[in-house]
Amino acid sequence: MLSASMITSYVLFVFFLLAAFFASMGLAGWISQRMNDPLAGYWVISGGYALLGIVFTILRNVLLKLPVMNSMVRNIYSNSDGTNN
Numbered sequence: 001m002l003s004a005s006m007i008t009s010y011v012l013f014v015f016f017l018l019a020a021f022f023a024s025m026g027l028a029g030w031i032s033q034r035m036n037d038p039l040a041g042y043w044v045i046s047g048g049y050a051l052l053g054i055v056f057t058i059l060r061n062v063l064l065k066l067p068v069m070n071s072m073v074r075n076i077y078s079n080s081d082g083t084n085n
Contacts, residue, residue, distance in 0.1 A: 028041035
């Protein structure tokens with residue numbers, strides 16, 4: 001059961017990752033066309049991803065670590081019928 005869930009999650013992640021990649025490439029091409037520079041859009045998009053990476057690195061405890069820890073604790077202390085004590 002767990003492996004089927006993990007495989008499904010992985011396949012969905014790959015599809016969304018590919019969609020994000022092609023959307024980024026399309027947006028970069030559109031920005032390049034609007035700026036009349038063949039590389040400007042790609043620099044703008046990569047700068048946006050770099051900025052997101054910096055923000056995520058700074059806020060990783062709030063955005064990732066604490067919610068995952070809280071979810072794990074809730075799962076540990078929940079009953080088999082799904083209710084929490």
